[in-house]
Amino acid sequence: AQTVTQSQPEMSVQEAETVTLSCTYDTSESDYYLFWYKQPPSRQMILVIRQEAYKQQNATENRFSVNFQKAAKSFSLKISDSQLGDAAMYFCAYRSLSGGSNYKLTFGKGTLLTVNP
């Protein structure tokens, strides 16, 4: 079974600075998706960024980028020019593309990001 580990329960960053959230995962599969979701106080699940494992290029979405290290099974999220609206819980998630794993989406336990003005 796949596991996703977020080793930082809480992080803080100054407004306009850069912060990196860590995520590691354990899998024996070669093809899968990785995601970062943002959950603001409304508790809505908002997709921040996704990465297909077969792609070597790191995904980027505006101020959000990832460092995907497939061999190391690491998938960190970098937020540049942090804004007050970035304050939220962030979840790393893994989606299996194997029928043997039932195409399951597995989440880490989350990192609570605080942005200080």
Place this chain on the structure above:
Amino acid sequence: EAQVTQNPRYLITVTGKKLTVTCSQNMNHEYMSWYRQDPGLGLRQIYYSMNVEVTDKGDVPEGYKVSRKEKRNFPLILESPSPNQTSLYFCASSLIQGNTIYFGEGSWLTVV
């Protein structure tokens, strides 16, 4: 507009009183699943379904049932709720190997 709709959004109920949380999607997705979110534990899968009449247990299925009689609907049933089922519940849908998962807005359930 593509969406996953859950109801109710908020519910306080008493121990043992059967309840159903409905989930409906308008994207013709095969794959639907239920998650519960608890502090410090992230989201954990309760049940999933890969098509009509095809359902199976996730990681934390105890105390829950589901059904998939129609492709668009995937209700979560708590036949005899207990206080340890107090949680935030999410329904999600996608294509079976889809790289986009659509979440409902969540249902806050409190069992007293």
